Amino acid sequence: MNAQNTKEFYSADQAAEHAAEWCKRNPAWRRICDIPNHSVFYKTYDEIPKRERAYWDENGGEECWREFGTAGSKVPTGFISGKGEFFDHVLKVPLHHNMMMVFRVGRRWRP
Structure with a gap:
C-alpha cells in the first residue's frame, strides 16, 4: 500500500480547495479544518x-x-489529494500530491 511517485506536485492549498469542493458535492463529509x-x-x-x-x-x-x-x-475518513481525487487511506495518496483529511459526519455520500 505504498504511495506511488507520479512526478506530479500539488500544493496543500490545492488540496484544501479540492477538498472544499468535494465536500460541497458530498454533504455527509467535512474537512478536518472545518470541524472545531x-x-x-x-x-x-x-x-x-x-x-x-x-x-x-x-x-x-x-x-x-x-x-x-x-x-x-x-x-x-478519507483524503482528498491536491489533484482532487479521493483516497480511503493516507498511504494511497501519491507522493507530492499533498492532501486534506475528510471525515464522514452524515449519511449521504455520492462517490
Missing part, C-alpha cells in the same frame, strides 16, 4: 479493545498509549 473538535471522532483509551488495552496496561498504560499507540477513527 475533530478529536471526538477518535477512540479514547477506554474504547480500544480489551486485548490492546491489556498490552498497554503492561507497558506503561494510557500515558504510553497516548504517546505511541494509535487511536482509530470512529467514523469513516
